[in-house]
Amino acid sequence: MPYTLMTEKDKKTEEKRDEELDIAKATEIAREFIRSNVGNLLSSQFRLENVRQNGSKTRYIIICSIIPDIGKERDYYLIKLDIKTGELIPPLGRGKLENGEIRFKEMKVDDPKWLE
Numbered sequence: 001m002p003y004t005l006m007t008e009k010d011k012k013t014e015e016k017r018d019e020e021l022d023i024a025k026a027t028e029i030a031r032e033f034i035r036s037n038v039g040n041l042l043s044s045q046f047r048l049e050n051v052r053q054n055g056s057k058t059r060y061i062i063i064c065s066i067i068p069d070i071g072k073e074r075d076y077y078l079i080k081l082d083i084k085t086g087e088l089i090p091p092l093g094r095g096k097l098e099n100g101e102i103r104f105k106e107m108k109v110d111d112p113k114w115l116e
Contacts, residue, residue: 017057022083026051026060029086030079038066049076058084063102076102 027048035041049063062079078093093104 022058023051023060025083026062026081029081029083029088030062030064030077033079033088034064034066034077038068041066047074054080056082058082059089073097076104077107078104 030048031041031046034046045067047065049065051060051062053059054061059080059082062081063076064079065074065076067074073096076093076095076097078095080089080092081087082089088109090109091106092109094107095102095104097103
């Protein structure tokens, strides 16, 4: 992979990121990933738990949850992604709430469109 230098325009674009827009985009990518793996998300089933930056200005960690069926416990998902490229960054996690803490296990993603 060849190395390229960042131009002044690239640096300015990198510095002038709209955090609210980035969070909205990260949330939408995560919601679409969950929708494609779980199915239809009713508003009462899906909940965004936490969104925060992870290292660079374009990488985010999203924790969301869904109730898979009536009477079932909530499933939690840990999704890391780069909003600049739209790619998910492994490992992704799926977990349950145990003793007040979410315990995640690595989740394998078979669909290559999410890891391109």
